[in-house]
Amino acid sequence: MNISPARLASFEILNRIEVEKAFSSALLPLYEEKLSEKDRGLCHELTLGTLRNQILIDKIIEQYISKKLDREVKISLRMGIYQIRFLDRIPAYSAINESVNLVQKAKKTSAKGLVNAVLRKISQKNVDLNFVDKVEEISIQTSHPRWLIEKWIADFGVEETAKLAKANNETPSLDYRLTAKSINNFENQSLFELAKKGEIYFQDKGSQLVAETIDLQPNEKFLDVCCAPASKLSMIATQNQNQNFFGGDFNFKRLKIAQNSCKKQGLKNVQLVQYDAEKALPFQENCFDKILVDAPCSGTGTIRHNPEIRYFLEQNDFAELSCKQLKILSNASKLLKKGGSLIYSTCSLETEENEQVIASFLEENNDFEIISPKINQKFLLKENFARTFPQRDEMDGFFIAVLKKV
Ligand SMILES: C[S@@+](CC[C@H](N)C(=O)[O-])C[C@H]1O[C@@H](n2cnc3c(N)ncnc32)[C@H](O)[C@@H]1O
CATH class of the missing domain: 1.10.940.10 (NusB-like)
Structure with a gap:
């Protein structure tokens, strides 16, 4: 055989x-x-x-x-x-x-x-x-469940949804960035060899953009609340090698991957801890200048890299996820100094996990206000949030909100 x-x-x-x-x-x-x-x-x-x-x-x-x-x-x-x-x-x-x-x-x-x-x-x-209607045509031709196409049409319109669903099936570019170990002479080495040696790190442009918006100043104390596998944390730590960084996550296996990745990239300034961020976090209140909550989410912005996500998701997952996201964001907010920034990001395209989480958070926390992320204007929404889309920006779909503690 x-x-x-x-x-x-x-x-x-x-x-x-x-x-x-x-x-x-x-x-x-x-x-x-x-x-x-x-x-x-x-x-x-x-x-x-x-x-x-x-x-x-x-x-x-x-x-x-x-x-x-x-x-x-x-x-x-x-x-x-x-x-x-x-x-x-x-x-x-x-x-x-x-x-x-x-x-x-x-x-x-x-x-x-x-x-x-x-x-x-x-x-x-x-x-x-044959298709009964336009929704079925998009759903079948691009292999996305009908309910998801209907949901996106309600949020983004038919034309944009058709483009998004099509873009989700395209092979994404192989984005990478330099690491703490990078040397300047890359000649005659394949990207895979360089990645194996830790001299480059494969990371989608959208994920890099989130890390870039953190814009850490010298001596600012930073925590990445849901950090594993440390793609963004290791990028921030690479750009600020004289500072120490804290990251935590619920998942021990993912934390191990994060630890190995930091080591492979030549980083010595990252400390990792395991916790459940839905419960009180093991840090003093009011002690960080900047906190990133890159929350667990549906991942609908990353379907190009993870095509199976669309088949795993169910319609009622979003409500459950948004409760979890709000809890983590609220817990993280307590650790922030007055004047500090809480950066909330997801790789989800869904308003339930993004705008609605921020609205619920602000209802309960009137000492926070939305400020504009430091990012190219083209990603900014009128509410001062930032969004990227696979079909428009040729990167994964991310949402970014920056909340200042006043
Ligand atoms: C979007 S991923 C983070 C990606 C990461 N920031 C990066 O750039 O590599 C979300 C992370 O949240 C973690 N997580 C889920 N529930 C959590 C909880 N209750 N407490 C802490 N972390 C949690 C997951 O294990 C996952 O690693």
């Missing part, structure tokens, strides 16, 4: 994403480090491409099969269709044979004939899809 290592890895990753609700960005590096460079590229493409087109692919499958399919059969069909419909360098027979072999490897032998027949038909004829 012939299955390429790239397809087998991708098949296992896609199954784990569905069963464990795991993230592709966490699984891909684990599998890819064991693959050759060529297989790594194919595994990456197959996994992310299949995820980015999942609803569209399932709609194509529905034209041929009406019964419920076992997960492994469905995933091997999805992978086969992605290769046939979206990749032009893979011969159809190879996509079909390998999908059939994946089904056999998963011990779903009775489905081999079905997978073979459906993929053959799809390779011979284009399927015409």
Whole structure:
């Protein structure tokens, strides 16, 4: 039975994403480090491409099969269709044979004939899809759940939502920044080699923008309340290597990653602590000049990097998240000195997690006022918040609010 290592890895990753609700960005590096460079590229493409087109692919499958399919059969069909419909360098027979072999490897032998027949038909004829309305068309063509498209249309309008959903399926640029270890001579080294050595750090431009707005002055005391894996904290610490920095997080595993990352980047000025920021924080009140609350959120601004987020989310998640965000923000605010700034950011596009959290916070805390973040004018909203959008700014979608304690 012939299955390429790239397809087998991708098949296992896609199954784990569905069963464990795991993230592709966490699984891909684990599998890819064991693959050759060529297989790594194919595994990456197959996994992310299949995820980015999942609803569209399932709609194509529905034209041929009406019964419920076992997960492994469905995933091997999805992978086969992605290769046939979206990749032009893979011969159809190879996509079909390998999908059939994946089904056999998963011990779903009775489905081999079905997978073979459906993929053959799809390779011979284009399927015409019909849509009941514009919302369904955007939802299926861009593979986003209908409820999410409806929600975005209510917030951003039809045209902008169509652009956003399309941009979410594009491969983002590989953004990176220098580290404390960076040397100036990068010649003849690949970005991956440099990242492995800690001389550069891969970080989306949107995330870098949040860190840039912190604008720390000499001797100002700074805390990053939800810091792991320390992308923003390590960037701020790199720019201010004579100062000490504090960061904390709930998740021990993520804190370990943050610690290793700071070390790899050559930073000695970052102290990390584990806590639950929904409860009282282990610092004195009124002791920090600047505090970043980069809150846990739905991540709808990062779908380009994490395509599976759209399938994990449910409509009522936002209310739960906004309660958590408000609690963390309120707790953090107590640690801030008078005159200090509380920076609230998320990588969510949803008003419930952004504007509404700030409005609720200000209702309970009249000693805070909104001030404008130090950021390029083009990102500023009229309420003095800042927002970035994947379809407009070619970076992840972030929200930033700066609250001054008066
Ligand atoms: C958006 S991520 C932070 C990303 C980080 N600031 C960076 O730039 O690398 C949100 C973080 O909040 C943490 N978190 C979730 N609930 C928390 C809680 N109750 N207390 C503290 N941290 C929490 C998560 O573990 C996660 O690491």
